[in-house]
Amino acid sequence: MSYKTVILEKEDGIAVLTLNRPETLNAWNAEMQTEGVAALEEVDGDDAVKVLIITGAGKGFSSGADVRQELSLTGKTPWMETVTGRIVSGKPTVVAVMLKIANLGKPVIAAVNGVAAGAGFALALACDMRIASEEARFNMSFLRRGLIPDCGATYFLPRLVGLGHASIVVFSGDTIDAKEAERIGIADRVVPHTDLMKATKDLATKMAKNPPIAVRLAKKALHQGLIEPDLASHLNYEIYANSVLMNTEDFKEGVNSFLEKREPTFKGK
Missing domain, CATH: 3.90.226.10 (2-enoyl-CoA Hydratase; Chain A, domain 1)
Incomplete structure (x- = not known):
């Protein structure tokens, strides 16, 4: 456009x-x-x-x-x-x-x-x-x-x-x-x-170069951290976000690339 x-x-x-x-x-x-x-x-x-x-x-x-x-x-x-x-x-x-x-x-x-x-x-x-x-x-x-x-x-x-x-x-x-x-x-x-x-x-x-899904959730966490009423609530959000991310292909790629000592290739999945 x-x-x-x-x-x-x-x-x-x-x-x-x-x-x-x-x-x-x-x-x-x-x-x-x-x-x-x-x-x-x-x-x-x-x-x-x-x-x-x-x-x-x-x-x-x-x-x-x-x-x-x-x-x-x-x-x-x-x-x-x-x-x-x-x-x-x-x-x-x-x-x-x-x-x-x-x-x-x-x-x-x-x-x-x-x-x-x-x-x-x-x-x-x-x-x-x-x-x-x-x-x-x-x-x-x-x-x-x-x-x-x-x-x-x-x-x-x-x-x-x-x-x-x-x-x-x-x-x-x-x-x-x-x-x-x-x-x-x-x-x-x-x-x-x-x-x-x-x-x-x-x-x-x-x-x-970062994984898009993790970036989106990290940005939300940073913004949400400014308005969360207490630390416990924010810790719960971090746990939730990472539980979501652990089911993505990008998480697996991140772990494998670390173990294989190479740069990761993320696909946003």
């Missing part, structure tokens, strides 16, 4: 989803929200794709919602085409994008190539990992517009960096450079700008 506001490329088990509105620093308009959800559904349904990378075209990762389209009070944009209006009418939104990423049974890596602001910042937070260029910048200045951070930002951010750092980010509205983002835990790695995609694809290549 072809898209206009996003580019989806697939090769060797890795999909790269590029937000493609560089003239707006990849701001989310109505069309990109629709195509973003469709592209994620395509990735989810493609068993050949093992890992997803999300990045932005041009100088930015994503500057957030397209403010020109969101300012429906000017009368230039119908209210039903704003994010809130689209949610009410059941149309795909950037909020749906966050849910798709969180529920995708495959690792999702954000390759943050420039500014990540507002909903763009939230998009990076929704991904499982964030590799940032030295030129990456993060900003969450919702309060300066009379709003609170949305699109899952207040859900993901404190879980990543703790309540203290999250509060500083939200209440100060300061722009965070790549070095500081790595220090407080927003960015997992920072690399030279020219090395961003290579470093991200190298990491994705390693992950793509």
